[in-house]
Amino acid sequence: MDSRVFYKSALELEKLLDSGKLTSVELAKILIERTKSVENQLNAFISFDEEKTINEAMQSDGRRKAGKKLSNLDGIPVGIKDLIAEQGQPLTCGSKILQGYVSPYDATVIKRMRNVGCVLWGRLNMDEFAMGSSNENSYYGKVSNPWDVSRVPGGSSGGSAAAVASGETILALGSDTGGSIRQPASFCGIVGLKPSYGSVSRYGVVAFASSLDQVGPMGRSVGDVAALFHIISGHDGRDSSSYPIDKTNHTLESIANKTAKVIGIPSEYFGEGLDSGIRQAIENAIKFYEKAGHRIQKVSLATTEYTMAVYYVVAAAEASSNLARFDGIRYGYRSENVRDAIDIYYKTRGEGFGSEVKRRIMLGTYVLSNENFESHYLRAQKVRTLIRNDFMRVFEKVDMLITPVTPSTAFKIGEKSANPLQMYLSDIYTISANLAGLCALSLPCGLSHNGLPIGLHLIGKPFHEHEILSLGYEFEHAHDFKDMHPVI
Amino acid sequence: MKDKNLDHSINIENIATLARIHLTNKEKVELPKSLDEILEYFDKLGKANVEGIEPSAHAFPLYDILREDEVDVPLDTKTALQNAPKQRNDQIIVPKIVE
Numbered sequence: 181m182d183s184r185v186f187y188k189s190a191l192e193l194e195k196l197l198d199s200g201k202l203t204s205v206e207l208a209k210i211l212i213e214r215t216k217s218v219e220n221q222l223n224a225f226i227s228f229d230e231e232k233t234i235n236e237a238m239q240s241d242g243r244r245k246a247g248k249k250l251s252n253l254d255g256i257p258v259g260i261k262d263l264i265a266e267q268g269q270p271l272t273c274g275s276k277i278l279q280g281y282v283s284p285y286d287a288t289v290i291k292r293m294r295n296v297g298c299v300l301w302g303r304l305n306m307d308e309f310a311m312g313s314s315n316e317n318s319y320y321g322k323v324s325n326p327w328d329v330s331r332v333p334g335g336s337s338g339g340s341a342a343a344v345a346s347g348e349t350i351l352a353l354g355s356d357t358g359g360s361i362r363q364p365a366s367f368c369g370i371v372g373l374k375p376s377y378g379s380v381s382r383y384g385v386v387a388f389a390s391s392l393d394q395v396g397p398m399g400r401s402v403g404d405v406a407a408l409f410h411i412i413s414g415h416d417g418r419d420s421s422s423y424p425i426d427k428t429n430h431t432l433e434s435i436a437n438k439t440a441k442v443i444g445i446p447s448e449y450f451g452e453g454l455d456s457g458i459r460q461a462i463e464n465a466i467k468f469y470e471k472a473g474h475r476i477q478k479v480s481l482a483t484t485e486y487t488m489a490v491y492y493v494v495a496a497a498e499a500s501s502n503l504a505r506f507d508g509i510r511y512g513y514r515s516e517n518v519r520d521a522i523d524i525y526y527k528t529r530g531e532g533f534g535s536e537v538k539r540r541i542m543l544g545t546y547v548l549s550n551e552n553f554e555s556h557y558l559r560a561q562k563v564r565t566l567i568r569n570d571f572m573r574v575f576e577k578v579d580m581l582i583t584p585v586t587p588s589t590a591f592k593i594g595e596k597s598a599n600p601l602q603m604y605l606s607d608i609y610t611i612s613a614n615l616a617g618l619c620a621l622s623l624p625c626g627l628s629h630n631g632l633p634i635g636l637h638l639i640g641k642p643f644h645e646h647e648i649l650s651l652g653y654e655f656e657h658a659h660d661f662k663d664m665h666p667v668i
Numbered sequence: 669m670k671d672k673n674l675d676h677s678i679n680i681e682n683i684a685t686l687a688r689i690h691l692t693n694k695e696k697v698e699l700p701k702s703l704d705e706i707l708e709y710f711d712k713l714g715k716a717n718v719e720g721i722e723p724s725a726h727a728f729p730l731y732d733i734l735r736e737d738e739v740d741v742p743l744d745t746k747t748a749l750q751n752a753p754k755q756r757n758d759q760i761i762v763p764k765i766v767e
Contacts, residue, residue, distance in 0.1 A: 280751075281751050282750060282751065284743055284747045284748065284750060284751070285743065377726070377727045377728060378727075378728055378730075391725060391726045391727070417735035417736075418735075420730065420733040421726065421730060421733075423728060423730070424730075483716075485712065486712065486713060486716055488709070489709060489710045489712050489713050490713065492706065492709075492710070493710060493713070500687060504688075507688070508753060509753075509760065509762060510751070510752055510760060511751035511752060511753070512751065512753070513753070514753035514754070518763065520763055520764075520765075521762055521763045521764070521765045524762070524763065525688040526688055526689065526690040527690050529687075529688055529689045529690065530689050530690030530691060530692070531690075533689070535695065535698075535699075538689055538691070538695065538699065539699060539702060539703065541687050541689060542678075542680075542683050542684065542687055542689070542699060542703060543703060543706060543707075545683050545686050545687040546678060546683050546703070546707070547710075549683070549686060555714075556710060556713070558723055559713050559714075559716075559718060560710075560713060561723030561724055561725060562716075562718035562721045562722070562723045562724075563713055563716045563718060563721075564723070564724045565718075565721050565722055565723060565724040566716060566718065566721060568724060568727060599702075600702045600705075600706065601702070601705050601706055601709060604706075615727070616727055617726075617727025617728055618727075642727070642728065
C-alpha cells in the first residue's frame with residue numbers, strides 16, 4: 181500500500197475499500213498514526229477517541245463485507261470542528277467555559293453522517309466560539325499551518341483546515357459565520373464550501389451569530405466536498421431557519437457535467453490591499469474560465485465598503501445574545517470564588533471567556549444597548565438589506581462571481597493578534613456571502629512566491645451550490661493543485 | 669476623578685455590567701482601546717442612505733415554522749444533568765438566592 185494513503189481523496193479510498201485492498205480499520209489506524217506524528221507541530225485536534233473511532237471503522241468493514249455499504253462515504257473518517265455536538269464526546273468550542281462538557285445528543289449533521297456510515301474522527305481545534313481568523317484564540321492552544329508552521333492556518337476552522345491539509349483526516353466539518361471555512365481552506369490549500377444560509381441544519385451546533393452561521397464540508401478535492409455536502413444538507417424540522425427546499429444532486433457525476441455560465445467579476449474585490457501574487461493567480465483562473473467557454477462580465481457591488489462594519493455589528497450583537505447562556509449554572513465551567521448567585525455570572529464569564537470573546541460580547545452589548553440600538557444595530561440591519569439587494573441585482577445578470585478569498589496568504593503567528601481591527605479586515609472578501617445568505621466555495625488556485633497556497637473564491641446564488649461546485653471541479657480537473665501537499 | 673477611559677466613547681464598566689462579565693484591571697485598560705477603534709470604523713455606516721429601507725434580520729426570513737406535534741423520547745434527567753457544575757438529587761445546586 182502507498183505510504184501516503186492519508187492524502188488520497190475519499191472517492192479514491194472508497195474504491196480501495198470496495199476492492200478489499202484496504203479496510204476502514206486500517207485507514208483509521210493510518211490516520212491515527214499520521215496524527216500522532218504531526219500533532220506536536222500542528223495542534224489541530226482538541227481531543228480524539230481512538231477506540232471509538234476504530235470501533236466505528238470496524239462496523240463499517242462489517243457492513244461492506246456483508247454487501248451492505250450505506251453510501252460512498254461509508255468507512256471514511258471525518259474530523260469534526262469542536263462546536264458540533266456528537267453524543268458522548270467532549271465539546272469545548274475552544275473555550276475554557278466548556279472544558280469537560282460532554283454532548284448528551286447528536287447534532288443533525290452528525291446523525292446524517294452516522295446514517296451513511298461515516299467514521300467520526302476527532303474533535304478539531306478552533307478559535308474560541310468561532311471568533312477569530314487565525315486560530316490563535318483557542319484555550320487549547322494555537323494551531324499551525326502545515327505549509328509553514330510559523331504561520332497561522334486561518335480561522336476559525338483552523339484545526340479542520342490544518343488536519344485536512346496535512347493528512348490527519350480525509351474530510352472535516354467546519355463552520356462559517358464570516359469566512360471561517362473558506363479563509364482557512366485558502367490558507368491551507370484545501371477546498372471548503374460555505375453553504376447557502378438554510379442549506380445545512382444548525383441543530384446541535386453551538387451558535388455564534390445565528391443569522392450567519394452555516395456548517396460546511398472541507399476536503400482535498402471538490403468531489404469529496406460535494407459528496408459530504410450531499411449528505412449533510414437538506415431540510416431539518418429541528419432548525420427553524422432550515423430552508424424547505426428539495427435536495428439537489430451533488431454527486432461527482434452531476435457536478436462534472438459542464439454547462440457554459442456567465443461569471444461576474446466585481447471590481448470592488450480587486451482594489452487596494454490585494455496581494456499582487458493573489459491578484460495574478462485569480463486573473464489566471466478567470467482567463468482559464470474564459471478559454472473554457474464561460475462568459476466573463478465585469479460587475480459592481482457598490483455596497484462592498486459597508487460589509488465589514490455591518491458584519492461586525494450584526495455578528496457581535498447576535499453573539500452577545502447567544503453567549504448569554506454560558507452563565508455557570510446548568511453546564512460548563514463555574515467559578516468557585518463567588519459571593520452570591522449573581523456573582524456566579526460575572527466571575528464565571530470573566531474567568532471562562534478569552535479576550536476576543538469578551539471583546540465581541542462587549543461590542544454586541546454596546547450596539548444593542550438602548551442608546552446605540554438605532555444608530556448601530558438597526559442601521560446595520562438596514563445596510564444588510566442594501567447589501568443583499570446589491571447581490572440579487574448582480575445575480576440577475578450573472579450566474580456566479582469570482583473573487584479572491586483573502587487579501588493575503590497565511591500570515592505569521594502573532595502578526596495580527598495585537599490589532600483586532602486588522603485581523604477583522606482579513607475577512608473582507610468572505611463576509612458578504614454570509615450577510616446575503618449566498619453559497620461560496622474556496623479552492624486552491626496556486627502558490628505564492630514563498631510557497632503558500634492561494635484560494636479561488638466562487639460565490640453562487642442562494643441554493644445553487646451545484647453550480648459553484650461544478651465550476652470548481654472544472655478548474656480543479658484541469659490543474660494539479662489538488663495534488664500539492666505540504667512537506668510535513 | 670481623572671480617568672483616561674472617560675475620554676472614550678464606550679463606558680466600559682457599564683457595558684461589562686450589562687454583559688455580566690467581570691473584567692480584570694488589565695482588560696479595563698486594554699479593551700476600550702480596541703473597542704473605540706472598531707466603533708470608529710463603524711462610523712462609515714452613517715454614510716449609507718437607508719431611507720425607506722427595511723432592516724434584514726435574516727437573508728431569507730421564514731415565518732411560522734412548525735413541525736408535526738409528535739411525542740419523542742426526551743433526554744433522561746441523569747443525561748440532561750450530566751454537565752451541571754454541581755448537582756444533588758437530580759437538581760442543580762446554586763447559592764442561596766433568598767434570605
